[in-house]
């Protein structure tokens with residue numbers, strides 16, 4: 001298989017074009033932050049150490065239930081996907097891990113490890129799929145999986161999740177994310193209580209198969225593909241699940257899986273407080289589960305989520321260790337470009353949240369000075385931290401301007417020559 005890694009000389013040549021401007025901007029920002037008693041070098045260190053996992057399914061073009069419009073050079077299998085993920089990490093230095101989806105990414109674990117190793121990648125949480133039928137599968141998930149009325153279908157779904165754990169063990173993963181499409185489309189179609197009991201019983205069987213050093217993340221979603229009710233519809237139900245399943249079970253927050261205008265940052269704070277925040281699927285939305293690029297619609301909300309995360313990190317909140325993953329669908333952009341941009345948006349929100357003067361914020365809160373408390377957050381959010389992110393990238397040998405470097409390298413055209421055009425295929429967005 002051909003390797004299409006972008007040469008470090010190509011990245012270097014691109015960085016040379018941007019270096020002078022970066023140093024000037026970095027010096028100016030450093031001076032500005034010093035006046036706020038903030039050491040810019042410490043921020044670069046923090047941002048450098050930060051990583052967000054890329055979803056294997058994100059490097060293919062997504063789609064909607066209306067259509068899918070594949071792009072050129074779509075990855076054909078998990079090894080092509082890993083190549084693309086390698087480029088994202090090479091240029092941004094921000095995405096060291098990949099999250100796999102089974103059965104889409106099923107392959108020999110040894111070959112997966114070898115491939116990841118050559119690209120400098122590792123593996124994050126495993127994802128099971130019981131929301132669609134795999135080829136040759138005995139029982140259909142049309143009417144549910146872990147909560148299905150038939151015990152045989154539930155057992156099959158449990159077995160699949162255990163298989164995901166087994167594959168994960170072989171490639172160094174330490175977590176399983178479970179999202180199910182189970183629910184109902186009509187009032188009366190299912191009994192809410194019975195269905196939830198079945199789900200909990202099945203999940204208890206999955207938890208029994210978890211290695212001691214693993215975590216299991218359950219992901220809530222308000223609607224779709226079930227449009228009247230879903231079994232794991234919101235964070236309240238998700239929290240109940242995590243409580244029922246015990247100490248290895250945590251809640252995963254997918255930003256798009258809430259009703260519009262829901263206060264997600266507050267949900268995050270609650271889950272941190274009760275030690276059940278497992279991780280994130282970052283994306284953005286305007287109306288529903290739009291799976292738009294992270295930070296593309298409401299970067300302030302993303303910042304407010306990170307404000308809670310940094311608050312927890314700095315006060316040393318007990319049991320606080322959330323997994324950070326992207327989960328979005330790319331319909332009109334090159335997925336590699338969208339994922340690079342999104343990884344940088346997540347880093348940006350993190351850097352901005354690190355700028356919040358938490359001592360001042362606490363004083364304003366205690367004095368009931370609402371205006372200044374809000375301004376303390378706004379001051380951090382308004383600061384353009386791009387030179388910090390770019391410097392972190394440059395020092396790692398990544399690109400000062402990843403999109404420009406990617407386009408200059410002609411990666412998409414090169415892989416398109418090797419990978420034949422595909423039609424249809426799985427969008428796979430959860």
Ligand SMILES: [Mn+2]
Pocket residue numbers: 219254281327430
């Ligand atoms: Mn998700």
